[in-house]
Amino acid sequence: SQTIHQWPATLVQPVGSPLSLECTVEGTSNPNLYWYRQAAGRGLQLLFYSVGIGQISSEVPQNLSASRPQDRQFILSSKKLLLSDSGFYLCAWSGLTNQPQHFGDGTRLSIL
Amino acid sequence: DQQVKQNSPSLSVQEGRISILNCDYTNSMFDYFLWYKKYPAEGPTFLISISSIKDKNEDGRFTVFLNKSAKHLSLHIVPSQPGDSAVYFCAASRRGGSQGNLIFGKGTKLSVKP
Numbered sequence: 625s626q627t628i629h630q631w632p633a634t635l636v637q638p639v640g641s642p643l644s645l646e647c648t649v650e651g652t653s654n655p656n657l658y659w660y661r662q663a664a665g666r667g668l669q670l671l672f673y674s675v676g677i678g679q680i681s682s683e684v685p686q687n688l689s690a691s692r693p694q695d696r697q698f699i700l701s702s703k704k705l706l707l708s709d710s711g712f713y714l715c716a717w718s719g720l721t722n723q724p725q726h727f728g729d730g731t732r733l734s735i736l
Numbered sequence: 737d738q739q740v741k742q743n744s745p746s747l748s749v750q751e752g753r754i755s756i757l758n759c760d761y762t763n764s765m766f767d768y769f770l771w772y773k774k775y776p777a778e779g780p781t782f783l784i785s786i787s788s789i790k791d792k793n794e795d796g797r798f799t800v801f802l803n804k805s806a807k808h809l810s811l812h813i814v815p816s817q818p819g820d821s822a823v824y825f826c827a828a829s830r831r832g833g834s835q836g837n838l839i840f841g842k843g844t845k846l847s848v849k850p
Contacts, residue, residue, distance in 0.1 A: 630779075667740075667825065667840040667843060668838075670837060714779050716779075727772075729778050730779050
């Protein structure tokens with residue numbers, strides 16, 4: 625069966641520090657991969673999606689970037705974190721477009 | 737502009753009764769709809785989906801109804817159980833749109849009281 629792993633579960637970072645969140649999927653090949661953010665009191669906002677290695681699409685302009693160095697690995701990064709980057713970050717995968725996306729347990733990011 | 741709206745931030749229901757969660761959308765191009773359930777500090781879990789060619793899909797205690805003319809969908813949980821207490825998100829997408837672009841509502845927090 626397919627599983628998705630995200631780490632760390634919680635992270636506290638100072639403003640201006642770099643960020644790297646990692647997500648890996650097991651049990652499937654060539655998944656679509658996604659990064660979402662849920663800010664306090666808001667719904668899930670799609671940040672990035674990827675349909676293959678090295679292929680990244682960004683949905684919103686922001687201070688973050690994403691990379692997919694391997695088929696089942698998706699990384700969310702920032703060179704310099706802002707206070708507004710605080711939130712709950714979720715990675716997800718799907719087999720094909722318009723199939724259900726399956727989420728990891730998320731990373732709670734707090735910027736001080 | 738919010739394309740998917742869940743107008744009730746919270747809902748409280750007695751155990752054993754029906755829970756009805758509502759969702760409205762504005763984009764008539766949406767043709768695939770999903771419901772997710774989320775517990776605190778966990779990622780959303782997929783519950784049930786419906787394609788626009790159907791008006792009802794059922795899976796155990798969960799049924800999703802789609803009214804395309806009203807651009808409205810609802811999730812019915814019967815009978816409700818205390819373990820159903822969670823935040824429920826509705827999401828929508830359209831074929832031919834940006835791949836994977838699920839648009840989520842802000843969620844409805846369901847509390848099922850024993």
